Amino acid sequence: MLIGISLGPGDPQLLTFKAAATLKSCKRVYVPGEMAAELARPYSSPQILDFPMIQDELELKRIWQKNADIIAQDAGASQVGFACIGDINTFSTFSHLKRVIEERHPGIEIQTIPGVGVVPALASRFDEPLERSFLVSDGSQVQSVIRIKATRPRKLAEELREEGYEDFTLGMRLFTPEERIVRGEMPERSEYFSVLLARRRE
Numbered sequence: 001m002l003i004g005i006s007l008g009p010g011d012p013q014l015l016t017f018k019a020a021a022t023l024k025s026c027k028r029v030y031v032p033g034e035m036a037a038e039l040a041r042p043y044s045s046p047q048i049l050d051f052p053m054i055q056d057e058l059e060l061k062r063i064w065q066k067n068a069d070i071i072a073q074d075a076g077a078s079q080v081g082f083a084c085i086g087d088i089n090t091f092s093t094f095s096h097l098k099r100v101i102e103e104r105h106p107g108i109e110i111q112t113i114p115g116v117g118v119v120p121a122l123a124s125r126f127d128e129p130l131e132r133s134f135l136v137s138d139g140s141q142v143q144s145v146i147r148i149k150a151t152r153p154r155k156l157a158e159e160l161r162e163e164g165y166e167d168f169t170l171g172m173r174l175f176t177p178e179e180r181i182v183r184g185e186m187p188e189r190s191e192y193f194s195v196l197l198a199r200r201r202e
Helices: 017-025 034-040 057-075 093-104 118-125 153-161
Strands: 002-006 028-031 080-084 110-113 144-148 167-172 180-183 194-199
Touching (some): 002 017, 002 093, 017 080, 017 110, 028 057, 034 080
């Protein structure tokens, strides 16, 4: 098993209990750089893998595949972690690594542990509450829309479909014992603690 572990924005005290416990329980932990390694060291002996910022696509592909193969070899026999700064699923090295491993090593089970990402971190540090809708972008085309308080998911999905979004996932009371996740056809009604993810197809 491979577990993607969120390390938070940099303050060691913003690492979650679950992330710390998972770092301790993994046979090996990989990280993409020294900042991540520093946060992981109190709980593990992280190994840094090189993910260079270069433009050569063939060389990049070779490096990603090499790193994926290294991790998958360990993950095929034991519980292995890959830890990143911020949230593991938000603008993260892990997202692309996960795709490469799924393509080359489909037998590896992959899970992730969420953490404090850039959005809640900046809202706190800037003392700027995000009380209304906002856009987060790296400059690329917006691929996903998240609607909180999605009490009428079918109507929302119909509206978003007109804007080019085709894949829908509804989550209710996520990370609680009452959690429910619905994909595809959306129900007419949902409760207040519901969130809808709409994505464009690539």
